Amino acid sequence: MANLSxxxxxxxxxxxxxxxNAxxxxxxxxxxDILECKSDEGTRE
Structure with a gap:
């Protein structure tokens, strides 16, 4: 439950x-299906 929170x-x-996996x-x-890649604010790509 802590991980989900x-x-x-x-x-x-x-x-x-x-x-x-769980x-x-x-x-x-x-x-x-459940993950999305976002860049961190303030970082250069």
Whole structure:
């Protein structure tokens, strides 16, 4: 539950693959279905 809260509130800096795998299994989805790539504000690309 703590992991989900951190992810929901966009406070996560990283996610363990085991956590991502568990979420995908529970939702019957693929990582690309639930993840989005965003650039950090103030960083150069």
């Amino acid at each position: 951190v992810l929901k509130n966009e406070k996560a800096k990283a996610i363990r693959l085991s956590t991502l 979420i995908c299994k529970a939702l019957d989805c693929q990582p690309g």
